[in-house]
Amino acid sequence: MSNVxxxxxxxxxxxxxxxxxxSPATVKDKSESVQQNEFNYKSGIKSTWCPGCGDFGVxxxxxxxxxxxxxxxxxxxxxxxxxxxxxxxFFISTYGFHSIHGRTLPIAVGIKxxxxxxxxxxxxxxxxxxxxxxxxxxxxxxxxxxITLVVMDxxxxxxxxGQTSPTSSLNFVTKTTPDGNIDGPVNPIALALVAGATFVxxxxxxDAKGLAKxxxxxxxxxxxxxxxxxSPCPTFNHVDTFDYYKEHVVPMxxxxxxxxxxxxxxxxxxxxxxxxxxxxxxxxxxxxxIAHHHKTPCDDKMQLLEKLFKKFS
Amino acid sequence: MPDIAxxxxxxxxxxxxxxxxxxxxxxxxxxxxxxxxxxxxxxxxTFPAEIKGGHAVYQLRLGNHEILSKGDELDILIAFNQxxxxxxxxxxxxxxxxxxxxxxxxxAGAENGIKHSPVPLRKIANEDLNFPIGKNVVSVGVIGALxxxxxxxxxxxxxxxxxxxxxxTLNRNLAALAAGYxxxxxxxxxxxxxxxxxxxxxxxxxxVSGNQAIGMGAxxxxxxxxxxxxxxxxxxxxxxLATEFPKLGGAVVQAEDEMAALGMALGASYAGYPSMTAxxxxxxxxxxxxxxxxxxxxxxxxxxxxxxxxxSTGLPTKHEQSDLNLAIYGGHGDSPRIxxxxxxxLDCFYQAVNAFNLAERYQLPVILLSDQSLAVRTETIPKPxxxxxxxxxxxxxxxxxxxENSQVEKFLRYLNNMDDxxxxxxxxxxxSGEHVxxxxxxxxxxxxxYDSASHSxxxxxxxxxxxxxxxxxxxxxxxGDPASDIGLLSWGSTLSQVREAVxxxxxxxxxxxxxxxxxxxxxxxxxxxxxxxxxxxxxIPEVNYxxxxxxxxxxxxxxxxxxLNRYGGExxxxxxxxxxxxEVSKNV
Numbered sequence: 001m002s003n004v005x006x007x008x009x010x011x012x013x014x015x016x017x018x019x020x021x022x023s024p025a026t027v028k029d030k031s032e033s034v035q036q037n038e039f040n041y042k043s044g045i046k047s048t049w050c051p052g053c054g055d056f057g058v059x060x061x062x063x064x065x066x067x068x069x070x071x072x073x074x075x076x077x078x079x080x081x082x083x084x085x086x087x088x089x090f091f092i093s094t095y096g097f098h099s100i101h102g103r104t105l106p107i108a109v110g111i112k113x114x115x116x117x118x119x120x121x122x123x124x125x126x127x128x129x130x131x132x133x134x135x136x137x138x139x140x141x142x143x144x145x146x147i148t149l150v151v152m153d154x155x156x157x158x159x160x161x162g163q164t165s166p167t168s169s170l171n172f173v174t175k176t177t178p179d180g181n182i183d184g185p186v187n188p189i190a191l192a193l194v195a196g197a198t199f200v201x202x203x204x205x206x207d208a209k210g211l212a213k214x215x216x217x218x219x220x221x222x223x224x225x226x227x228x229x230x231s232p233c234p235t236f237n238h239v240d241t242f243d244y245y246k247e248h249v250v251p252m253x254x255x256x257x258x259x260x261x262x263x264x265x266x267x268x269x270x271x272x273x274x275x276x277x278x279x280x281x282x283x284x285x286x287x288x289x290i291a292h293h294h295k296t297p298c299d300d301k302m303q304l305l306e307k308l309f310k311k312f313s
Numbered sequence: 314m315p316d317i318a319x320x321x322x323x324x325x326x327x328x329x330x331x332x333x334x335x336x337x338x339x340x341x342x343x344x345x346x347x348x349x350x351x352x353x354x355x356x357x358x359t360f361p362a363e364i365k366g367g368h369a370v371y372q373l374r375l376g377n378h379e380i381l382s383k384g385d386e387l388d389i390l391i392a393f394n395q396x397x398x399x400x401x402x403x404x405x406x407x408x409x410x411x412x413x414x415x416x417x418x419x420x421a422g423a424e425n426g427i428k429h430s431p432v433p434l435r436k437i438a439n440e441d442l443n444f445p446i447g448k449n450v451v452s453v454g455v456i457g458a459l460x461x462x463x464x465x466x467x468x469x470x471x472x473x474x475x476x477x478x479x480x481x482t483l484n485r486n487l488a489a490l491a492a493g494y495x496x497x498x499x500x501x502x503x504x505x506x507x508x509x510x511x512x513x514x515x516x517x518x519x520x521v522s523g524n525q526a527i528g529m530g531a532x533x534x535x536x537x538x539x540x541x542x543x544x545x546x547x548x549x550x551x552x553x554l555a556t557e558f559p560k561l562g563g564a565v566v567q568a569e570d571e572m573a574a575l576g577m578a579l580g581a582s583y584a585g586y587p588s589m590t591a592x593x594x595x596x597x598x599x600x601x602x603x604x605x606x607x608x609x610x611x612x613x614x615x616x617x618x619x620x621x622x623x624x625s626t627g628l629p630t631k632h633e634q635s636d637l638n639l640a641i642y643g644g645h646g647d648s649p650r651i652x653x654x655x656x657x658x659l660d661c662f663y664q665a666v667n668a669f670n671l672a673e674r675y676q677l678p679v680i681l682l683s684d685q686s687l688a689v690r691t692e693t694i695p696k697p698x699x700x701x702x703x704x705x706x707x708x709x710x711x712x713x714x715x716x717e718n719s720q721v722e723k724f725l726r727y728l729n730n731m732d733d734x735x736x737x738x739x740x741x742x743x744x745s746g747e748h749v750x751x752x753x754x755x756x757x758x759x760x761x762x763y764d765s766a767s768h769s770x771x772x773x774x775x776x777x778x779x780x781x782x783x784x785x786x787x788x789x790x791x792x793g794d795p796a797s798d799i800g801l802l803s804w805g806s807t808l809s810q811v812r813e814a815v816x817x818x819x820x821x822x823x824x825x826x827x828x829x830x831x832x833x834x835x836x837x838x839x840x841x842x843x844x845x846x847x848x849x850x851x852x853i854p855e856v857n858y859x860x861x862x863x864x865x866x867x868x869x870x871x872x873x874x875x876x877l878n879r880y881g882g883e884x885x886x887x888x889x890x891x892x893x894x895x896e897v898s899k900n901v
Binding site: 301 | 322348349477518519520521525529532535537538540547557559560561562564566568569570572573574576577578579580581582583584585586588602606610695696699740741742743744745746747748749750751752753760
């Protein structure tokens with residue numbers, strides 16, 4: 001599969017509201033009867049992913065999560081970096097920022113700081129977020145902005161055609177590690193927990209329903225939410241496959257207390273790979289603290305300058 | 314003192330000593346008192362790069378006219394320690410004055426008509442006043458008495474500073490000040506020689522540094538979002554705005570590194586809010602990739618680069634103008650941007666406003682090149698008239714509104730049919746304005762598109778902005794005699810010394826004109842070309858080794874230029890430029 005996509009371009013269908021018949025006889029979801037209009041979250045742009053790509057599951061889960069929350073696309077910004085998974089903003093009808101490799105989270109911080117009323121969803125990959133972006137990941141986590149990060153983790157660099165990634169296992173063979181990977185893999189869940197993340201979860205793109213639930217939970221969480229998603233690459237990674245994950249993932253233990261940090265950490269470093277919410281905690285958000293620092297009343301800038309001029313005269 | 318027979322008069326005072334000993338606070342107190350008394354002032358400070366120890370220098374030039382540079386030679390040197398004497402006494406002019414504390418400084422015999430005046434600062438403070446830390450205020454009194462500053466201006470400053478600390482502290486400081494004045498009156502005969510009058514008339518002035526002026530300019534434009542990382546000598550822009558932007562409902566965020574800082578600024582700008590960052594050379598080097606993203610995605614942003622000695626970690630507290638190449642060319646691809654270079658503290662204010670004007674109007678990154686000497690020096694500047702500030706804002710799409718894009722039913726972020734190459738923006742939250750911005754080459758809608766025709770058209774769009782700017786923006790300044798054969802072409806703060814040299818030369822009968830472009834990139838070839846073509850000789854002084862600006866000039870014009878370079882971490886001396894003019898004038 002070539003990494004030069006988009007030979008043809010389908011124009012975006014006009015984003016906006018689509019009318020749905022509101023009638024008691026036709027109940028849409030398990031939820032209430034739909035009196036309101038439903039938003040369209042599909043941009044109409046053809047995706048660039050290979051058939052069988054794990055990211056389709058994430059896209060589908062995202063559409064469903066947005067639909068579940070009934071958010072107006074105009075109030076959402078999808079932010080991404082570089083990688084196959086980072087193409088996702090083009091397939092969603094919200095505002096989007098497809099930025100540069102690894103600088104995804106700072107872009108998202110800037111957007112949310114300037115306009116805290118926006119819903120910001122960050123889409124990244126194991127290369128973009130856990131390699132070049134790892135420093136920004138740690139610092140953004142600890143700021144606790146009310147944004148949601150979805151990392152599509154396929155343990156490979158797909159867009160550049162198959163190199164080892166920070167979540168690839170030891171001895172993983174690729175063209176850049178022909179004798180096998182010698183770097184121990186990062187543990188994103190443990191890193192997130194120790195950096196102070198207030199909502200940490202893991203999903204699996206084959207479980208789109210469960211993933212949609214996690215994304216909704218993340219978006220509902222007031223504070224930084226992170227969902228690391230196993231999203232296999234059928235083209236370049238023949239080790240960390242759908243079959244492998246289907247065989248090995250287990251749901252979070254029913255008795256797990258999401259508010260217990262040590263338990264969460266133990267689960268994170270356990271060799272068993274769990275799906276679900278590891279940890280959840282309420283803390284003041286970055287935006288709340290910034291608003292708190294606003295000295296009221298807000299000075300008119302000219303007034304403020306005249307005061308400063310006086311101070312320096 | 315300049316040997317011009319005019320009514321202009323000024324004196325150059327330097328205070329030097331161990332960092333932490335109060336050199337800077339002494340200088341600041343005198344400077345502010347003198348400014349309030351109506352003197353025009355110009356300060357120059359150097360700090361050691363370390364936190365403790367090292368040598369600090371404060372130079373204050375004050376007078377009754379616009380002061381253009383810090384002064385080549387000293388009228389008065391106050392040496393707080395032996396090192397200060399050893400390092401600086403050679404710079405006192407003939408007939409100047411050396412003040413030193415004989416308890417700690419051994420001065421050699423007086424030569425060159427330089428007068429030596431021992432001032433027992435420590436003895437006065439310790440024994441007479443029983444107030445050892447009052448030594449600095451004693452020296453302030455000494456300096457004030459020497460040039461005829463009415464002590465009431467310093468007294469008022471001391472009251473403002475110390476009244477919160479109690480009457481005892483205040484009175485001790487006032488007594489120390491009085492003791493300094495008294496000592497000069499009773500012991501130093503030559504002080505009337507250094508008398509200077511303040512400027513005539515009442516001036517509506519403020520005393521600020523280049524960094525503060527940049528911060529004020531940002532506020533005046535209406536920016537209230539700053540994202541930055543500490544780096545000498547740009548840090549105090551962030552610290553200045555950290556207390557002010559929250560008052561306007563904005564924020565100053567300390568990012569984890571310079572790449573995050575510029576990334577955050579781009580995000581905030583995309584969200585609809587003019588944003589900025591400030592850094593120095595090493596930080597700008599890190600930001601280069603994001604400058605490309607700003608250019609490609611067409612997102613406005615302002616980046617202040619307060620240049621310092623380089624390369625690499627270089628000399629963090631020293632002056633240099635060596636980031637020009639980085640600012641203009643740093644980055645892969647054909648990456649359009651704008652580079653501005655203020656020429657004075659007052660210009661720092663207005664170019665900061667312009668930086669936002671141009672960034673927002675043309676949806677490009679604007680780099681404002683300041684430098685260490687401009688950043689920390691303070692000048693008396695006329696208080697800016699806020700009613701006269703011109704503001705340009707970004708083009709914003711309104712569905713069915715009057716904008717260019719509004720004819721189209723669907724919003725196209727990069728609509729490519731306008732003369733200025735600038736398409737309308739739509740901030741998140743705007744109905745029907747949804748779009749994705751990207752660093753990939755894209756269609757008018759913003760989706761990835763790489764075919765040959767599309768890339769060519771989009772490249773042209775991005776550069777059409779620059780062509781429009783060059784036609785519609787005039788940012789050059791001229792000084793001196795337009796009919797001269799000798800021309801000086803400089804950029805940034807070097808203009809200070811150039812102006813003074815040009816004034817002296819013209820007064821001595823050597824005709825010379827100076828010109829400086831305040832927008833260095835895009836380069837306005839016709840404006841600079843007119844100047845170059847009108848002269849027989851062009852001298853290009855700049856504080857870097859290779860002549861970065863001279864190279865730019867030589868790549869555009871066939872005329873040979875005379876490069877004048879200094880690269881020791883200090884600004885030019887006026888004499889160095891004047892000597893070059895005199896040398897060239899022999900050929901006239």
